[in-house]
Amino acid sequence: MTPTLNTIRATLAAMGNHSHTTEKFQSDLMDYARAFSKEGDCLIEVGCFRGGLTAQFAAIGKELGQHLHVVDIDPGYLEVARQSVQSTTGDDNVSFHLCDLATFAQGAGNGIRVSLALIDGDHYYNGVIADVRALLAMVPRPYGVAFHDYSLRYATPEGKNIRVDRAIQDTLGREFPHVQIGEISRIGGPLRHEPREDGHFHELGVSEGVLVEFRKLSIE
Template sequence: MEVGCWRGGLTLQYATLAQWFSKKLIVIDLDAAMLSHAKNLVDKLYPDLGVVYFNGTLANYMDSGEFPDNVVALVLDADHSYAGCKKDCLALKDVHDKCRMFIFHDFSMRRAEDPPHLGAVDRAIYEVFGKDVRLVPTGLKMTEPGKPNEDGVYIESSEGAILITGWNSFK
């Protein structure tokens, strides 16, 4: 059903969807400890779901030859640096035709020390897909715009964005 790069709780939501719709869930994470944490959470609730867990990047997973041909949604939530986000967005070129949508987490995430600038996720999306990219906002505003939480982070608008592949192309 989807390929997710995530850390914990959100993976449970995708696991629930995968079970409801009898789809496969693939979880990709750079951090082996966080991948193990996600696995423990999912396996407790859905021991028979048959989730695939992969430690590495999306590009690493694609290089493994295991990327499915018909993916409903690919969820990206891993490296929040600009360089990491841009690398992930560029890697999407190789799966654009195999996937119906890309879901980006932490869209509009800002840091207190750098509020006037685009967040890393936003900037990477706009640079790779162009300023006219069509995005569907998703998720909540977990903080007030301009008012950072205790970690110095705030969400400017929605916490996520969905890019429908048929509506968009690469620059």
């Protein structure tokens, strides 16, 4: 029997491999994975970090009879994510790909039917632009695509180009169709709204993530 998501989260927390997203974002994402499951036969995670969401995706994939493709350019993160999955659900329905999304889409991902993809890797403007273009070029396109850290900002010069929101708006249009997922940044909420040591914060009133039904987009 596949462990429950709460059990998986507790195991990962004990390992130090918990997800660095809010619980609401995690729950929203899993709900959409179930809701979109008939629109494809696999899931994609781009940017796995330590596997806090990877293991949950693997569990949902087993529940829905779907394969999970994990894509990251960092071999160290892929290995830790693999350990997170192996320690919770097992990785028999998971493939790990050491590359960027465009390379994956042109290779192992060519022609796959994706019900839901999570984009949570490169948050710099140009990196997000590249991921959006890779998604638009896939045939068929993923049905649903979730982007994390839509509200993420940095108060440091080196982080000024970390703008997931602006990259999506510049490729899909300022009024692109989407739903908000995760937390809305607010005073007293779980998202940091004032910069501290590393300079990161979330813009007040902006959602942690957004979800877009890519297969319905008319953009070429």
